[in-house]
Amino acid sequence: MEVPILMEQESRLLESLDRKRYGEAFEYALELYEKKVYRLAVMMLRDPGRAEDATQEIFLRVWRSLKAYDGRAAFSTWIYTIARNTCLSMVRAEQLRRTEAIEDTTEPSVPAHTADGVDLERHMQALSDVQREAITLFYLQERNIDDVAAMLDLPAGTVKSHLHRARKILNESMRKP
């Protein structure tokens, strides 16, 4: 079972932090959150290459500030806050750069068409930002609502209602010719 292994690693991470073994704690953090943080970055930056750079920067920040983690918030909340802030800075920097450049070369986060020819990119435009983020993260994070909630800093119930509304809107949008 994957969940008990993850919980065990999380408790080892916190134990290492308690004992001020920061190198060890960093290795556990990398093991636990590397994939999730990378997928969050892919969702926010819509470009796997930039998402890799962002994930490196996020983990560098984590490495620098592990000593400052005081345990007031859950470790996942702390790391996702660093991840979101880093990605937002990159998004803003990119927007600033784009105001000077003519072309927009950013790849879409959702492929334009699925194998069945469904134009998902167009249907996703009918969603609000938070609905689009919730549904994208839900699939990118392998249907883990608790992770999506922690990443968006929302209660799990709110994420569920965003998902339900998003599904209804997408369904209605797809029914239209």
Place this chain on the structure above:
Amino acid sequence: MNCGEVKDQILEIFDWAEGTRAKTSEKLMDHLAGCVECARFASEQSALDAALAQALTPPEVPVGFRVGLRRHIRRERISRMLVSLPELAILASCIAVALLCVALLPMAVAGEAAAAMAAVYLLEMAVLSSLDEEEA
């Protein structure tokens, strides 16, 4: 169960992990068997879920990611060490002065106080001037 409750439950099912989706209730299945509208909704939601899962396949972390990260960390460690080198030099000088004082103290007791004091004075001046240079 009315149609509204059934549709809510159908939406709920798509939040579950794939392995647990078979646990749909008998009541729901009975309703779907007799209600065309809800059966259509369930089938559309199922198609939508499949399309989203296909379009949003979780990406894997690139292979060289950890190597790159560790290289960045190593570089940062080295630059941190270089920044703290002058402070280490000052600390080492202070320790050297203290050790010399301990070594010269017996000379002072033997009546060569002036020479010992001069030696300590010179060392102190050397340390102070190096501190001044650091601040400048």
